[in-house]
Amino acid sequence: MTAFASRRGGRDDVEWDWDLRSVNGRGLDLRLRLPDGIEGLEAGVRAALQARLARGSVSLALRLSRSAGEGGFGIDEAQLDRVLHALEQVQQRAFALGVTLGQPTAADVLLQKGVVIAAPASADEGLLAALLQDLDGLLDDFVAAREGEGAALEGLLSNQIASIESLVDESQRLADARKDDSAEALRAALRRVAESVPDVDEGRLAQELALIAVKADVTEELDRLRAHVAQGRALIADPKPAGRRLDFLLQEFNREANTLLSKSGSAALTRIGLDLKAAIDQMREQVQNVE
Numbered sequence: 001m002t003a004f005a006s007r008r009g010g011r012d013d014v015e016w017d018w019d020l021r022s023v024n025g026r027g028l029d030l031r032l033r034l035p036d037g038i039e040g041l042e043a044g045v046r047a048a049l050q051a052r053l054a055r056g057s058v059s060l061a062l063r064l065s066r067s068a069g070e071g072g073f074g075i076d077e078a079q080l081d082r083v084l085h086a087l088e089q090v091q092q093r094a095f096a097l098g099v100t101l102g103q104p105t106a107a108d109v110l111l112q113k114g115v116v117i118a119a120p121a122s123a124d125e126g127l128l129a130a131l132l133q134d135l136d137g138l139l140d141d142f143v144a145a146r147e148g149e150g151a152a153l154e155g156l157l158s159n160q161i162a163s164i165e166s167l168v169d170e171s172q173r174l175a176d177a178r179k180d181d182s183a184e185a186l187r188a189a190l191r192r193v194a195e196s197v198p199d200v201d202e203g204r205l206a207q208e209l210a211l212i213a214v215k216a217d218v219t220e221e222l223d224r225l226r227a228h229v230a231q232g233r234a235l236i237a238d239p240k241p242a243g244r245r246l247d248f249l250l251q252e253f254n255r256e257a258n259t260l261l262s263k264s265g266s267a268a269l270t271r272i273g274l275d276l277k278a279a280i281d282q283m284r285e286q287v288q289n290v291e
Contacts, residue, residue, distance in 0.1 A: 002289060003149060005142035009134040014127060017063045018138045022146075024288045025057035026247070033061040044132045052139045054241040055290075062131070079114040153289055154236055157246075160283040161232045164253070167276040168225045171260065174269045175218050218269075221260045228253050243290035250284045 007018040030049055034041055041062075049058060087104055094101045110116055232249055235242040257280060261273040 003142055003145040005138055005145055007134060007138040007141065009130075011127065011130045013066055015065050016131065016134070018135065019061040019063075020058070020138055020142050022053075022056040022058040022142075025055060026244075026288075028053055028055055029057045031057070031059045033059075035062060035064045038128055038131070040128055041131065044128065045135060048132065048135050048139065052143060055243050074117055076114055076117045079112075080109070083109055083112045083115055149289070153286060156286055157236050157283065157290070158233070160279065160286065161229060161236065164232075164276065164279050164283065165226070165229045167272055167279060168222060168229065171218070171225075171269060171272050171276070172222050174266065174272060175222065178266055178269065218260055218263050221256045221263070225253065225256050225260075228256070243287060246287045246290060247284070250280055250287060253280045254284075 002023055004021040005018075006020070009016055009018075028050065030046060032042060032045060034045065045060065045062075049060065087109070091101060228249060232246065232253075235246050235249065254277065257273060257276045260276070261270060264270040264273055
């Protein structure tokens, strides 16, 4: 979701500059810096962005300026009065304290914030339409930049899902190899208990050992992980926005990996489980970039 686009345009005596950029975000967070005095501008800009973007922390700035010599500046008389009143208070206070101050010039006053203002652009009824039309071109450039990043991310995510699938296959191999050892360990445990406690109910004991074996079985977890891998590939190939769905799917990946670790029962399977969790976390970081 990281992208950037800028655009410059103009109409009659008005010129403008757009700046649009985005970084990762779970939802669509719009931050707008727009000039005042153009009725309907913010609503129109928000609607245009929401129609084209679904995710990301998006910042848009618009700067307007009037062409030189077109009377594009004026004086905010209320602000001027406030500045002059403040200067008078400063002079009086300085005089009371015996401090001599130089007299401010007109240029000094004009430099005070808010005294000189741009002429309101809202007088031009066609300006809003021109700005929104130009915004469409800006969004075309921005979406193209996002699509370029998305193509690179698609390859990266495909490689990561393949790595996860490989670790699931390795987990299956280790789990299958563990079955014979586990069965022999359970039989050995049954013999030891029977020898040490002659009157033990062997049927009940066999049931308890079978229950332990069922709780240690990871077949369901591995089956679900394979199903998640297939779903992940489908989402990556889907041209529609899939970032949120991939984020949720990776939560399910992580849940199954945690269960696999809790049932591992062997150092080799634990190591693979940890590698699997690391691969899932790496993919989850990249998914934050996906719209």
